[in-house]
Amino acid sequence: MPAWMEGWPWLGVYLFFLFGALARSQAVYWLGRGVAAGVLRSRWKERAESPQVRRATASVERWGMPIVPAAFLTVGFQTAVFLAVGLLRVRWLRYTLWALPGCLIWAALWGGGGLAAFAGASELARRSPLLLAAVVVAVGMLVTVVTVLVRRRREGGRAAATPGRDAEPAPGPAPVPADAADRPAER
DSSP states (O other): OOGGGTTOOHHHHHHHHHHHHHHHHHHHHHHHHHHHHHHHTSTTHHHHTSHHHHHHHHHIIIIITTHHHHHTTSSSHHHHHHHHHHHTTOOHHHHHHHHHHHHHHHHHHIIIIIHHHHHHHHHHHHHOHHHHHHHHHHHHHHHHHHHHHHHHHHHHHHHHHSOOTTSOOOSSSOOOOTTGGGSOOOO
Protein backbone atom coordinates (compact mmCIF):
# COMPACT_ATOMS: atom_id res chain seq x y z
CA MET A 1 0.00 0.00 0.00
CA PRO A 2 1.37 3.44 -0.84
CA ALA A 3 2.58 5.47 2.13
CA TRP A 4 -0.06 8.15 1.56
CA MET A 5 -2.84 5.52 1.96
CA GLU A 6 -1.47 4.01 5.17
CA GLY A 7 -3.88 4.48 8.01
CA TRP A 8 -6.91 4.74 5.75
CA PRO A 9 -9.88 2.63 6.82
CA TRP A 10 -10.64 -0.28 4.51
CA LEU A 11 -13.88 1.39 3.38
CA GLY A 12 -11.95 4.51 2.37
CA VAL A 13 -9.49 2.45 0.32
CA TYR A 14 -12.36 0.51 -1.27
CA LEU A 15 -14.24 3.69 -2.20
CA PHE A 16 -11.06 5.21 -3.63
CA PHE A 17 -10.57 2.23 -5.95
CA LEU A 18 -14.29 2.06 -6.76
CA PHE A 19 -14.29 5.71 -7.85
CA GLY A 20 -11.16 5.07 -9.93
CA ALA A 21 -12.74 2.08 -11.67
CA LEU A 22 -15.95 3.97 -12.38
CA ALA A 23 -14.11 7.03 -13.67
CA ARG A 24 -11.77 5.03 -15.91
CA SER A 25 -14.45 2.78 -17.38
CA GLN A 26 -16.69 5.75 -18.14
CA ALA A 27 -13.85 7.82 -19.63
CA VAL A 28 -12.82 5.04 -22.02
CA TYR A 29 -16.47 4.32 -22.94
CA TRP A 30 -17.10 7.99 -23.77
CA LEU A 31 -13.86 8.12 -25.76
CA GLY A 32 -15.26 5.28 -27.88
CA ARG A 33 -18.58 7.08 -28.22
CA GLY A 34 -16.75 10.22 -29.35
CA VAL A 35 -14.80 8.32 -31.99
CA ALA A 36 -18.05 6.74 -33.20
CA ALA A 37 -19.70 10.17 -33.39
CA GLY A 38 -16.80 11.46 -35.48
CA VAL A 39 -17.19 8.56 -37.89
CA LEU A 40 -20.89 9.36 -38.21
CA ARG A 41 -19.98 12.83 -39.47
CA SER A 42 -17.57 11.53 -42.08
CA ARG A 43 -17.76 9.73 -45.40
CA TRP A 44 -17.85 6.43 -43.48
CA LYS A 45 -21.33 7.19 -42.10
CA GLU A 46 -23.12 4.81 -44.48
CA ARG A 47 -20.94 1.90 -43.42
CA ALA A 48 -21.22 2.74 -39.73
CA GLU A 49 -25.03 2.76 -39.97
CA SER A 50 -25.38 -0.26 -42.24
CA PRO A 51 -27.84 -3.03 -41.37
CA GLN A 52 -24.91 -5.34 -40.56
CA VAL A 53 -23.49 -2.90 -38.01
CA ARG A 54 -26.95 -2.39 -36.51
CA ARG A 55 -27.38 -6.14 -36.15
CA ALA A 56 -23.92 -6.50 -34.61
CA THR A 57 -24.64 -3.73 -32.12
CA ALA A 58 -27.99 -5.30 -31.23
CA SER A 59 -26.29 -8.67 -30.70
CA VAL A 60 -23.64 -7.20 -28.42
CA GLU A 61 -26.29 -5.31 -26.51
CA ARG A 62 -28.38 -8.43 -26.11
CA TRP A 63 -25.79 -11.22 -25.64
CA GLY A 64 -22.33 -9.76 -25.37
CA MET A 65 -22.52 -7.47 -22.38
CA PRO A 66 -21.34 -10.04 -19.79
CA ILE A 67 -17.88 -9.37 -21.20
CA VAL A 68 -17.94 -5.92 -19.57
CA PRO A 69 -17.80 -7.03 -15.90
CA ALA A 70 -15.52 -9.95 -16.83
CA ALA A 71 -13.05 -7.50 -18.40
CA PHE A 72 -12.36 -5.98 -14.99
CA LEU A 73 -10.60 -9.22 -14.05
CA THR A 74 -8.06 -8.79 -16.85
CA VAL A 75 -5.08 -6.55 -17.41
CA GLY A 76 -4.99 -4.67 -20.70
CA PHE A 77 -8.09 -6.27 -22.18
CA GLN A 78 -10.49 -4.13 -20.18
CA THR A 79 -9.59 -0.91 -22.00
CA ALA A 80 -10.25 -2.57 -25.35
CA VAL A 81 -13.64 -3.83 -24.15
CA PHE A 82 -14.74 -0.44 -22.83
CA LEU A 83 -13.60 1.27 -26.02
CA ALA A 84 -15.35 -1.31 -28.21
CA VAL A 85 -18.60 -0.92 -26.32
CA GLY A 86 -18.40 2.83 -26.82
CA LEU A 87 -17.59 2.41 -30.52
CA LEU A 88 -20.64 0.17 -30.87
CA ARG A 89 -22.71 2.95 -29.33
CA VAL A 90 -24.18 0.72 -26.65
CA ARG A 91 -26.63 2.74 -24.59
CA TRP A 92 -25.00 4.44 -21.60
CA LEU A 93 -27.35 3.06 -18.94
CA ARG A 94 -26.99 -0.50 -20.23
CA TYR A 95 -23.19 -0.19 -20.26
CA THR A 96 -23.07 1.38 -16.79
CA LEU A 97 -25.31 -1.27 -15.27
CA TRP A 98 -23.08 -4.00 -16.72
CA ALA A 99 -19.88 -2.20 -15.66
CA LEU A 100 -20.97 -1.60 -12.06
CA PRO A 101 -20.49 -5.21 -10.81
CA GLY A 102 -17.05 -5.26 -12.43
CA CYS A 103 -16.15 -1.98 -10.72
CA LEU A 104 -17.28 -3.35 -7.34
CA ILE A 105 -15.21 -6.53 -7.78
CA TRP A 106 -12.18 -4.66 -9.14
CA ALA A 107 -12.19 -2.27 -6.17
CA ALA A 108 -12.43 -5.18 -3.73
CA LEU A 109 -9.57 -7.04 -5.41
CA TRP A 110 -7.23 -4.07 -5.61
CA GLY A 111 -8.26 -2.46 -2.33
CA GLY A 112 -8.30 -5.75 -0.47
CA GLY A 113 -5.24 -7.61 -1.62
CA GLY A 114 -4.20 -6.72 -5.14
CA LEU A 115 -2.30 -3.66 -4.02
CA ALA A 116 -0.58 -5.65 -1.27
CA ALA A 117 0.38 -8.34 -3.79
CA PHE A 118 1.74 -5.68 -6.15
CA ALA A 119 3.73 -4.09 -3.31
CA GLY A 120 5.07 -7.52 -2.33
CA ALA A 121 6.13 -8.26 -5.91
CA SER A 122 7.81 -4.85 -6.12
CA GLU A 123 9.71 -5.49 -2.91
CA LEU A 124 10.70 -8.98 -4.09
CA ALA A 125 11.93 -7.48 -7.38
CA ARG A 126 14.02 -4.98 -5.43
CA ARG A 127 15.58 -7.63 -3.18
CA SER A 128 15.87 -10.57 -5.59
CA PRO A 129 14.85 -10.10 -9.22
CA LEU A 130 15.81 -13.71 -10.00
CA LEU A 131 13.47 -15.04 -7.32
CA LEU A 132 10.64 -12.88 -8.69
CA ALA A 133 11.36 -14.22 -12.18
CA ALA A 134 11.26 -17.78 -10.82
CA VAL A 135 7.91 -17.11 -9.11
CA VAL A 136 6.47 -15.62 -12.33
CA VAL A 137 7.69 -18.61 -14.37
CA ALA A 138 6.29 -21.07 -11.80
CA VAL A 139 2.89 -19.36 -11.78
CA GLY A 140 2.89 -19.26 -15.59
CA MET A 141 3.71 -22.97 -15.74
CA LEU A 142 0.97 -23.77 -13.24
CA VAL A 143 -1.60 -21.80 -15.25
CA THR A 144 -0.47 -23.52 -18.46
CA VAL A 145 -0.70 -27.01 -16.96
CA VAL A 146 -4.15 -26.37 -15.50
CA THR A 147 -5.36 -24.90 -18.81
CA VAL A 148 -4.07 -27.88 -20.81
CA LEU A 149 -5.63 -30.37 -18.39
CA VAL A 150 -9.01 -28.61 -18.46
CA ARG A 151 -9.00 -28.47 -22.27
CA ARG A 152 -8.07 -32.13 -22.56
CA ARG A 153 -10.81 -33.11 -20.17
CA ARG A 154 -13.36 -31.06 -22.15
CA GLU A 155 -12.21 -32.47 -25.49
CA GLY A 156 -12.22 -36.00 -24.08
CA GLY A 157 -15.79 -35.55 -22.88
CA ARG A 158 -16.88 -34.27 -26.29
CA ALA A 159 -15.17 -37.12 -28.12
CA ALA A 160 -16.87 -39.71 -25.90
CA ALA A 161 -20.27 -38.10 -26.40
CA THR A 162 -19.92 -37.80 -30.20
CA PRO A 163 -19.78 -41.00 -32.26
CA GLY A 164 -16.92 -41.29 -34.75
CA ARG A 165 -17.25 -41.25 -38.53
CA ASP A 166 -17.17 -45.04 -38.78
CA ALA A 167 -19.84 -45.61 -36.15
CA GLU A 168 -23.12 -47.21 -37.18
CA PRO A 169 -25.99 -44.72 -37.43
CA ALA A 170 -28.66 -44.96 -34.78
CA PRO A 171 -31.82 -46.80 -35.82
CA GLY A 172 -34.84 -44.67 -36.69
CA PRO A 173 -35.66 -41.96 -39.20
CA ALA A 174 -32.84 -40.15 -40.96
CA PRO A 175 -31.90 -36.80 -39.41
CA VAL A 176 -33.30 -33.71 -41.12
CA PRO A 177 -30.71 -31.09 -42.10
CA ALA A 178 -31.01 -27.81 -40.19
CA ASP A 179 -31.60 -25.81 -43.35
CA ALA A 180 -34.25 -28.17 -44.77
CA ALA A 181 -37.06 -25.71 -44.05
CA ASP A 182 -35.33 -23.08 -46.20
CA ARG A 183 -34.97 -25.33 -49.26
CA PRO A 184 -37.74 -25.83 -51.80
CA ALA A 185 -39.47 -29.19 -51.67
CA GLU A 186 -38.07 -31.84 -53.99
CA ARG A 187 -40.49 -33.37 -56.52
